[in-house]
Amino acid sequence: MTAAAAQQGTTHQGILDWVTEVAELTQPDDIHWCTGSDEEWVQLTDFLVGTGTFIRLDESKKPNSFYAASDPIDVARVEDRTYICSRDERDAGPTNNWMDPDAMKELMRGLYAGCMKGRTMYVVPFVMGHLEAEHPMFGVEITDSAYVVASMRVMARMGSHVLRKMEELEAAGTEFSWVPALHSVGHPLAEGEDDVAWPCNETKYIVQFPEERMIWSFGSGYGGNALLGKKCYALRIASVMARDEGWLAEHMLILKLTSPEGVVKYVAAAFPSACGKTNLAMLQPTIPGWKVETLGDDIAWMRVGEDGRLWAVNPEYGFFGVAPGTNEHTNPNAMRTIAKGNSVFTNVALTEDGDVWWEGLENPPARATSWKGEPWTPDSTELSSHPNSRYCTPIKQCDILAAEYDDPRGVPIDAILFGGRRRDTIPLVFEARDWTHGTFLGATLSSETTAAAVGQVGVVRRDPMAMLPFIGYNAGDYFNHWITVGKENDAAKLPKIFYVNWFRRDDDGNFVWPGFGENSRVLKWVVERIDGQAAAVETPIGHVPTPESLDTDGLDMSAADLAKCLEVDAEEWKAELPQIQEWFDKFGDDLPGVLWTELDGLRARLEG
Numbered sequence: 001m002t003a004a005a006a007q008q009g010t011t012h013q014g015i016l017d018w019v020t021e022v023a024e025l026t027q028p029d030d031i032h033w034c035t036g037s038d039e040e041w042v043q044l045t046d047f048l049v050g051t052g053t054f055i056r057l058d059e060s061k062k063p064n065s066f067y068a069a070s071d072p073i074d075v076a077r078v079e080d081r082t083y084i085c086s087r088d089e090r091d092a093g094p095t096n097n098w099m100d101p102d103a104m105k106e107l108m109r110g111l112y113a114g115c116m117k118g119r120t121m122y123v124v125p126f127v128m129g130h131l132e133a134e135h136p137m138f139g140v141e142i143t144d145s146a147y148v149v150a151s152m153r154v155m156a157r158m159g160s161h162v163l164r165k166m167e168e169l170e171a172a173g174t175e176f177s178w179v180p181a182l183h184s185v186g187h188p189l190a191e192g193e194d195d196v197a198w199p200c201n202e203t204k205y206i207v208q209f210p211e212e213r214m215i216w217s218f219g220s221g222y223g224g225n226a227l228l229g230k231k232c233y234a235l236r237i238a239s240v241m242a243r244d245e246g247w248l249a250e251h252m253l254i255l256k257l258t259s260p261e262g263v264v265k266y267v268a269a270a271f272p273s274a275c276g277k278t279n280l281a282m283l284q285p286t287i288p289g290w291k292v293e294t295l296g297d298d299i300a301w302m303r304v305g306e307d308g309r310l311w312a313v314n315p316e317y318g319f320f321g322v323a324p325g326t327n328e329h330t331n332p333n334a335m336r337t338i339a340k341g342n343s344v345f346t347n348v349a350l351t352e353d354g355d356v357w358w359e360g361l362e363n364p365p366a367r368a369t370s371w372k373g374e375p376w377t378p379d380s381t382e383l384s385s386h387p388n389s390r391y392c393t394p395i396k397q398c399d400i401l402a403a404e405y406d407d408p409r410g411v412p413i414d415a416i417l418f419g420g421r422r423r424d425t426i427p428l429v430f431e432a433r434d435w436t437h438g439t440f441l442g443a444t445l446s447s448e449t450t451a452a453a454v455g456q457v458g459v460v461r462r463d464p465m466a467m468l469p470f471i472g473y474n475a476g477d478y479f480n481h482w483i484t485v486g487k488e489n490d491a492a493k494l495p496k497i498f499y500v501n502w503f504r505r506d507d508d509g510n511f512v513w514p515g516f517g518e519n520s521r522v523l524k525w526v527v528e529r530i531d532g533q534a535a536a537v538e539t540p541i542g543h544v545p546t547p548e549s550l551d552t553d554g555l556d557m558s559a560a561d562l563a564k565c566l567e568v569d570a571e572e573w574k575a576e577l578p579q580i581q582e583w584f585d586k587f588g589d590d591l592p593g594v595l596w597t598e599l600d601g602l603r604a605r606l607e608g
């Protein structure tokens with residue numbers, strides 16, 4: 001069955017061989033080559049409604065949209081089950097789990113053997129970024145999950161047109177590469193056995209083979225573990241390609257900012273998972289005359305262009321956004337995007353009238369079904385939605401999507417922001433002295449852990465460039481790569497680097513800075529710094545706004561609170577020093593020496 005079924009799919013021999021080999025190993029009932037058509041979407045979503053994975057939402061509220069609730073053991077990325085299987089352990093570095101690639105393959109072949117019995121194997125041809133790019137970044141995901149196929153259709157450019165392009169290139173003898181990405185929920189069905197709504201496996205492996213540019217994922221249906229074009233390819237594998245080819249694959253949003261005078265600037269920002277990328281990317285400015293348009297909310301691929309500037313593209317096609325906290329005040333643009341439908345909502349609450357709800361959304365329903373399938377009312381002590389519940393929605397539905405999104409060249413970045421979630425120490429915004437100092441700020445970025453990954457929430461950890469779970473190689477080499485980009489290019493043309501923190505708290509535990517749309521005030525200061533217009537105080541950590549240089553017109557905030565936002569407390573910073581020292585020590589000789597020099601400089605300035 002399998003070889004013959006595979007044969008109908010493609011004339012591309014390499015893909016055909018791989019699909020045949022995987023089918024022989026995993027033993028699916030049949031093989032479906034995904035076209036990406038509307039008819040296929042209807043078939044898939046009808047099938048998912050039939051198995052109970054999807055509940056169709058009310059057409060008048062969320063057209064062509066679906067509700068899903070996962071198994072409670074499958075709600076987030078699993079960092080302790082994520083591996084970088086480079087040939088040499090040294091190349092995975094101290095921040096990644098590692099196993100010998102041959103040993104990992106043997107182990108996983110054992111798990112994959114027969115794992116698709118009773119299921120359809122879907123073959124999803126996709127491209128991250130533009131099909132018209134100079135070097136299109138192809139991938140093929142094999143999965144036994146229709147939920148994954150439906151989500152991939154939202155999140156990535158996929159379907160027959162991508163496969164045809166690969167076939168054409170092969171027929172023309174043009175060399176190109178594609179990333180094989182194998183996924184199974186790891187839940188085979190015996191003859192006659194009924195499926196469950198959310199098939200998965202207690203055993204999970206999310207594995208990257210960097211030299212082979214290959215991904216193997218087993219046991220989870222959750223976004224970051226299963227939509228393999230996203231974190232596994234566009235960050236972990238792409239970061240390795242970027243190292244080898246001299247570009248950057250980063251966990252960054254991209255936005256376009258236009259001033260009242262019509263001056264355009266492009267900003268990229270790296271914040272760890274669930275720390276505000278999607279919200280900033282779609283921000284509605286509170287300061288008059290300023291406009292934000294969105295280019296991307298999670299991933300940026302950046303290359304130095306012939307003009308010496310750093311050009312960024314968003315390789316994705318949809319938003320996979322954190323639902324809780326999203327509302328008309330915090331993110332009206334996201335609300336408008338999802339209101340257009342064509343979306344999948346996972347682990348939120350389902351209302352009686354066929355809509356979705358989550359913590360932080362306006363108008364709580366009198367009764368709903370929680371993500372755990374239990375009755376829920378506003379008086380319930382349990383949350384209606386998992387803190388990492390998500391909406392998955394097409395980027396093209398975003399009213400403020402910048403026209404440049406469709407330009408394969410991307411946009412030239414003027415500023416890079418690094419940011420984290422810190423209740424103390426880090427001021428609202430400050431500017432790095434230069435690229436190397438900016439790399440130091442990125443390399444020492446710290447943030448409280450969130451629900452986006454399984455594990456304890458609220459613990460401060462170093463999350464370099466917001467890439468800790470996503471660097472596909474030795475992080476020491478990654479820092480060196482950043483330093484090299486600065487050295488080999490004209491510093492004057494590269495973006496200026498800033499550090500932001502929206503999450504500082506007062507003594508009562510409340511956020512001091514109102515955040516969301518008010519973050520436009522910080523963006524304004526950033527672009528005025530770039531143009532040499534805004535004042536700053538030089539402090540031991542970098543350039544911090546003077547209270548007057550930040551536009552606070554119409555902002556309801558006391559001078560004391562503003563001072564608290566901008567405060568650089570030398571004692572708090574001195575307490576960071578041993579933590580940074582300990583972090584750097586992890587890398588031994590692999591840490592670029594200039595980062596030690598930066599730390600020495602910071603220490604001297606704080607103590608001097």
Ligand SMILES: Nc1nc2c(ncn2[C@@H]2O[C@H](COP(=O)(O)OP(=O)(O)OP(=O)(O)O)[C@@H](O)[C@H]2O)c(=O)[nH]1
Binds near residue numbers: 271330
């Ligand atoms: N206090 C405060 N909270 C914010 C701000 N921006 C975002 N948040 C909250 O932070 C959480 C995550 O925000 P997102 O914008 O979805 O985070 P993200 O970085 O895109 O997350 P991933 O999709 O996991 O990469 C949500 O609950 C937001 O409401 C802000 O400016 N201030």
Ligand SMILES: O=C([O-])CC(=O)C(=O)O
Binds near residue numbers: 077230272
């Ligand atoms: O990867 C995911 O599942 C969601 C996401 O964007 C992140 O965690 O950064």
Ligand SMILES: [Mn+2]
Binds near residue numbers: 251298
């Ligand atoms: Mn993310």
